[in-house]
Amino acid sequence: MRKLINDPDEYVDEMLQGMVAAYPERTRRLEDTEILVRADAPIEGKVGVVSGGGSGHEPTHAGYLGPGMLDGAAAGEVFTSPTADQLSELLTACEGGAGVLAVVKNYEGDVMNFETAAEMAGMEREDLEVAQVVVDDDVAVEDSLYTSGRRGVCGTVFVHKVAGAAARRGDDLEEVQRVAQNVVENVGTMGMALTSCVTPAKGEPTFDLDEDEIELGIGIHGEPGTERIEAMSADRVAEHLTEAVLEDVDPAEGAEVATIVNGMGGTPLSELFMVNRRVQELLADRGFDTWNGRVGEYMTSLDMRGCSVTVLELDEETKELLAAPAETPALTVTD
């Protein structure tokens, strides 16, 4: 499979160089790291909000750097957690005297490296306060005490937005963590794929699908889904995904919701809009009120064709924080 790359080994480094070149006033790269921070980080007196994870999910995470969202983002190798020493630098670089909230997607590597990073940063600077939220919005994966648990996927974008807005308005670390955790508890996502993705190192699909098959319940790393079924129309896919998410999130009767119909990296926007059409019909039929419905690429899986549907049940506070201004390369909200 052909890819538009130079050298698989330079994939992340060259991508980051290009990102900084695209947003030179807004972002800067910490020397000798794969970390991007807001150009003006750390912000004195503000809780720092940071995230990080494997690369291949762009615009996640560095695309959300900016006022009202993230202060810093660490990029690991493709689909691989950043290392703890880098994450430790990330925490330190984004600390402006009010502590740092780390938004972590629920993968063992990410969780453990962030925990170790907090310890390492604490050894260097005893006064550094770090809190974290772990996002596990993927409703496809069995959640059990005895397994690695649900994965963190597109719902993470809502967590970035809400935590970033709370930090910007001056909430303290505990409060920023609370509003972020509140999102984690009220959001669900389910994804599907028409094709696998192709990683730069491997150069071939991580799973094979026949022409007439689709994969449901996929993650964002090309791992196979929970179910393989016969290909179906955009409407049926939308119904499948939305039903699964609603069953899990279980919004109150007549609740307001925010939604994301997210492309996995290789899906035309036209198709995403088509899926969104049916998602919104279905939500309205159920008596839910979509306050804000986003369509686009927020959490991708390289070149995978497919989509995910995210539903967040809103309360007044969350709504207010989602509506607050944000100026980032990948997401802008204006008053």
Next chain:
Amino acid sequence: MVDSETEREALLAAISNVADRLTEEREYLTDLDSAIGDADHGANMDRGFEAALDRAESTDGDAAEMIKTVGTALVSAVGGASGPLYGGSIMSASAELEEGITPETTVAFAEAYLEKVRDRGDAPVGAKTMVDALVPAVHTYKKSIEADDLPPLEALRKAVDAAERGVEFTVPLRAKKGRASYLGWRSVGHQDPGATSTLLILEELLQTTEQYVDSEADGDSDARDATAPAEPAIDPDDAETENGDAVDGEGE
């Protein structure tokens, strides 16, 4: 107590032996990981201990400092979950060696390491992880030293045997933690790569300890053979103890 130069030499030899062994077994670990994981454990551990050796060689500090360096190097070079599990745990357990390397401090190190791994990975015994090799090894080592009053070299031998049984025990298990857990029942019948690398490390620590004990014995065989355990034996025996434990502690 062994002088710090000998201690340092023994530690470096141990790290170097572990690094060599992981290079040798790189393909083996990768094959194990391909079956139930993402096929990078061999390369990651190999790269990690190369970096650890490199950094340890350029450290001037005492044993605790050297071991901490090993941990930090693994954290930054191994990646994935193994970085924090192996490296982060060594890093935080290294504080137990601040009083030098003795049977007591190495038992404390081994326990602190195990506790950190369990805490971080949240895996019980039987979840098909490195914990399945580590728990029997650490418990056996502690019991051999504290309850059975065995010499450290003997305790280490027993610990390696226990770890080996632990590794075999992972084969029929269904993975409940780690990447293999996503496979559910399909993970049954495969040996766990993390438990395996833990055993390889322990085997090299034992190997190194034996080398050092032998060389001590060669150089001072009279003292070793002829004396009653009490007084004159202190020198060589202590030497074994130091080296053996240093090695044991650090590698785990």
